[in-house]
Each structure stands twice: as structure tokens, then as C-alpha cells.
Amino acid sequence: MADREQYAERQKAFLDALQLRAPVPEGFDANDLDAAAAALTRKRAAGVRAAWPALCYGLGEEFLPRFRDYVQATPPPCEGDYAADGFAFARSLPRELLTEQAKVELAFARAANGSRLTAVRQGRSILVIAAWGRRRFCLTLGRSQPF
Numbered sequence: 001m002a003d004r005e006q007y008a009e010r011q012k013a014f015l016d017a018l019q020l021r022a023p024v025p026e027g028f029d030a031n032d033l034d035a036a037a038a039a040l041t042r043k044r045a046a047g048v049r050a051a052w053p054a055l056c057y058g059l060g061e062e063f064l065p066r067f068r069d070y071v072q073a074t075p076p077p078c079e080g081d082y083a084a085d086g087f088a089f090a091r092s093l094p095r096e097l098l099t100e101q102a103k104v105e106l107a108f109a110r111a112a113n114g115s116r117l118t119a120v121r122q123g124r125s126i127l128v129i130a131a132w133g134r135r136r137f138c139l140t141l142g143r144s145q146p147f
């Protein structure tokens with residue numbers, strides 16, 4: 001039983017190192033493991049870029065460093081895909097970093113994830129996204145007076 005426990009501990013240490021959450025465990029080549037970890041992070045980042053274009057475009061050059069920080073703190077989602085990973089990433093960011101387009105992207109994702117009503121300010125208007133069952137409704141409320 002001790003062999004099985006040791007194996008499980010080494011496997012966990014290996015996976016933590018691959019996901020940038022721990023140093024390279026003893027007995028592994030650091031260069032190889034670092035290269036594999038970088039490739040997995042790039043793959044994960046590319047998937048989030050594809051699923052969350054407004055968020056990533058809005059972050060610009062800050063996307064990759066902030067995403068690396070996120071990867072170090074957050075394992076990949078157990079369920080879902082890059083959209084779920086991007087949703088968690090977007091929610092981890094300070095609100096002031098999100099552009100208006102990224103806030104709309106996040107509002108639609110919240111509606112898709114079960115939130116019944118989400119509102120986002122866009123300039124002098126408010127975008128309201130409502131969800132009933134599988135249907136999503138979007139309404140823009142405008143104002144002639146500034147907020």
C-alpha cells in the first residue's frame with residue numbers, strides 16, 4: 001500500500017508542476033517539464049482566446065501574464081471546456097480591467113450559466129440580458145440624459 005501512496009504523491013506533484021502550481025519534483029528533467037508546462041499553458045490560453053475574444057482583445061498585452069497568474073492559482077475546470085475556463089478567468093479579474101465589450105461577453109456567459117437576469121452599462125445605455133429556460137433575451141435601454 002505504501003508504494004501506491006508514494007505513486008499517488010509523485011503523480012500529484014508532477015501534475016502540480018505541469019500546471020505551474022509547484023516546483024519540478026525530484027527525478028524529473030526540469031527543462032522537459034517546463035517545456036511541457038509552457039505548451040499546456042499556451043494551449044489553454046489559445047482555447048480561452050477563441051472562446052472569449054472580446055476579453056482577450058481588451059486585455060491586450062496583459063492577457064498572457066494575467067492568464068499565467070490565473071493558471072498558477074486555478075486548475076483547469078473539471079467540467080466544461082475553454083468557455084468555462086475563460087468564464088472563471090474573467091471572473092477572477094478586477095472589474096476595472098474589463099472593457100465594455102468584455103463585460104457584455106461576461107453577461108452573456110452568466111446568462112448561459114443560469115443567471116436569470118444580468119445588466120451591463122454601455123455608455124449611456126444599459127444592456128439587459130434575461131434568461132428563461134434555454135432562451136435568452138437581450139434588451140438595450142437607452143437614456144437621453146447622461147447617468
